[in-house]
Amino acid sequence: MASIRDVAKQAGVGVGTVSRALNGTGYVSTDTKKKIEKAARKLGYTPNELARNLYRNRTGIVGVMVPDLDHPFFSCLAKHIEMExxxxxxxxxxxxxxxxxxxxxxxxxxxxxxMVDGIITGAHSLDGEEYLKRKKPIVSIDREFGPGIPLIGSDHAMGGRMAAELLVKNGCRKVLQVSGVAPGVAAQERHSVFKQVMQEQGVELLDMVMDWNVFDWNAHYEGMEKFLGRHPDIDGVFGGDMAAIACMNAVLQKGIRVPEEVKIIGFDGMDVTRMVYPRLTAVRQNVQLLAELCVNTLLDLVEERKGVPHRQILDVEMQFGGTTL
Amino acid sequence: MASIRDVAKQAGVGVGTVSRALNGTGYVSTDTKKKIEKAARKLGYTPNELARNLYRNRTGIVGVMVPDLDHPFFSCLAKHIEMExxxxxxxxxxxxxxxxxxxxxxxxxxxxxxMVDGIITGAHSLDGEEYLKRKKPIVSIDREFGPGIPLIGSDHAMGGRMAAELLVKNGCRKVLQVSGVAPGVAAQERHSVFKQVMQEQGVELLDMVMDWNVFDWNAHYEGMEKFLGRHPDIDGVFGGDMAAIACMNAVLQKGIRVPEEVKIIGFDGMDVTRMVYPRLTAVRQNVQLLAELCVNTLLDLVEERKGVPHRQILDVEMQFGGTTL
Known part of the structure; x- marks a missing residue:
């Protein structure tokens, strides 16, 4: 394989000039650049990224941490982060x-x-101290770590309120909320606001708390089946997309009609809510915008641009399906 | 930050010894290793992975290419590949x-x-020549490139036969097959075998060919709605999970009963087939095993082990749901 020395020789310039030209790290005249590019092409020279990165102390790689890549929200998020x-x-x-x-x-x-220039984290198992002690850029989704780690997330409180108000408007009097998010994560807010609205309206509220790192479909479905056995008279449900869909299946399995007898609202509003029948009414997060903001904020830090906001919260919207009136 | 020289000085040994000990690249006595590890811990020494990789010409990184990370099959595959x-x-x-x-x-x-030690590819847009000219390890999912690039995939032909035979056994007489995979990909076989069985059995077969790189839910649903407008009398459907679910929704929307009037079978058998109601009957791929085989085969090549098989085909199984009798 051709080396940088071969390219320099072929172009009739020094190795330093070739390095500056190909890495864009210093002035090289247009004519010389053209000569170097021609020589590099002719010799089939491909720079060794490892060596180049060592020189720059950059990898051009960003780490993305999610709890489960096969969960509809995180697969969609990871897709859009990668694309951006x-x-x-x-x-x-x-x-x-x-x-x-x-x-x-x-x-x-x-x-x-x-090994990476920065990390975007949507994972929440590890103690916050472990994050705060790092010196390189980190951006967090939905979890507040404190100064130095920008937070980007959806307005969970707004989502919880919208879901609660819709169920109340639908006449629900005994409502199940499926929660199960990590402690200290913004998503908790949707559950506390939901609860608050229900209390204000005098609606009976049951809580089902899933293990917050369980994304397994069967665990959701079996949990819902058991719950319905004990509380067959609920008339409204709010939970993450998967929990809401599991509930819908368990309800339909019992011959109970949706939305006539039970109203159901999900949170996330991923494609899967449009695959079930009837379509799931859900609070929709703008995942694509969330992904783009995560990337832009992280790269602002990596590339040392000024004025990076600490907290960016996105609006959510109600996606009306056939599981509410 | 402490350097390798600081560690050597603290441990009272040479830099080469520290390098051999921490990289495992040569003999160092147990006592010396302990001294070095203690010194490295004391100084908070973290080796620069970039420098280490340059030395080894290895990155410890494997590239994974999928057409769409938000497609249920590929998100599940990517998850298990990452874990392995x-x-x-x-x-x-x-x-x-x-x-x-x-x-x-x-x-x-x-x-x-x-930048990577090898690639596992499940993407099929690029010409095969581009793959064959690479000198580093590549493993392919479902696409035959020829010598040098091991192929790992499911037995699509077997899956196509199983689906066809089940629809025939269910009494179907006018069947829709939704295909749409890249040319030259093993998944094509399930469609040709399906067609062959239908012809042998004298069952009328309609073909709907989707753009093979379209994984968008709405495109699937709208395509199915249009198709049903023209052919409202089909009584059986076979397609990928998403196509089958789209069809089920469009059918239910028209008030047609599943499975009484239309029988539906998916291919892949991902979690999403258990989220819809009734659950989708589907030919299930063993994605976890597929992922593990891809990783093991690629690492056999990366680590230059002998006897890497060129072709590994996995059995599929029928997952019975409520969309067939």
Whole structure:
């Protein structure tokens, strides 16, 4: 394989000039650049990215941590993050933390070992201290770490209020809320606001708390079946898309009609809510915009631009389906 | 930050010894190793992965290319590939090719630029020649490239036969097959075998060919709605999970009963087939095993082990749901 020395020789310039030209790290005249590019093409020279990165102490790689890549919200988020990073010239390293804090720590360690230029985290198993002690850029989705780690997320409180008000308007009097998010995560707010509205309206509220790192479909479905056995008279449900769909299936399985007898609202509003019949009414997060903001904020830090906002909260909207009136 | 020289000084040994000990690249006595590890811990020394990789000409990173990370099959596949790579000490770089051959080429180029040690590809937009000319390890899912690139996939022919025979047994007489896979990909076989069985059995077969890089839910649903407008009398459907679910929704929307009037069978058998009601009967791929085989085969090549099989085909199984009798 041709080396940088071969290119320099072929172009009749010094190795330093070739390096400056190909890396864009210093002035080289247009004529010389053309000569160098021609020589590089002729010799089939491909720069060794490892050597180039060592020189820059940059990898051009961003780490993305999600709890479960096979969960509809996180697969959609990861897709759009990768597409935006690619558009801006970065590659995406992906990690399923699957609720294991050691895995989360392992990926954070890559920051110190110069394997990634920054990390976007949607994983929440590991203690916040582990995040705060890192010196390289981190952006957090939905979890407040404190100064130095910008937070980007949806307006969960607004979503909880919208869902509660719609169920009340639909005449629900005994409502189930399926929660199950990590402690200290913004998503908790949707559950506390939901609860508050229900109390204000005098609606009976039952809470079902799932293990917050369980994204398994069967666990959701079986949990719902058991719950319905004990409380067959609920008339409204609010939970994440998967919990809401599991509930809908368990309800339909019992011959109960949706939405006539039970109203159901999901949260996230991913494609899967449009695959079930009837379509699920859901509070929709703008995942694409969330992904783009995460990438732009992280790259502002990586590329040391000024004025990076600490907190960016996105509006949510109600996607009306056939599971509410 | 402490350097390798600081560690050597603190431990009272040479820099070469520290390098051998921490990289495991040569003999160092147990006592000396302990001294070095203690010194490294005391000084908070973290090796610069970039420098270490330059020395080894390895990155410890594997690239994974899928057409769409938000498609249920590929998100599940990517999840299990990442988990298996992690278990074996490798990191995962992910790429959505979203049907754009330039993106596929860009990621392949990372092989030549030493950014990844190998690539697992489930993307099929780019010409085979582009793959064959690479010198570093590549493993392909479902697409036959020829010598040098091991193929791993499910037995699509078997799946097509199983689906066809079940629809025939269910008494179907006018069947729709939704196909739409890239040319030259093994998944085509399930459609040709399905067609062959239908012809042998004298069952009328209609074909609906989707753009093979379209994974968009709305495109599927709208396509199905139009098709049903023209052919309201079909009594059986076979297609990928998403196509089958789209069809089920469009059918239910028209007030047609499933499975009494129309029988539906999907292919892949992902979680989403258990979220719809009734549950979708589907030919199930063993995605976890597929992911593990991809990783093991690629790492056999990366770590230069002998006897790597060129073709590994996995059995599929019928997952019975409520959309067939």
């Amino acid at each position: 990073l690619y558009r801006q010239g970065y590659k995406t390293m992906i990690c399923n933390t699957i609720g294991i804090s050691d895995r989360e720590k392992d990926y954070l360690d890559m920051l110190d070992r110069n | 790579l992690y278990r074996q000490g490798y990191k995962t770089m992910i790429c959505n090719t979203i049907g754009i051959s330039d993106r596929e080429k860009d990621y392949l180029d990372m092989l030549d630029r030493n």
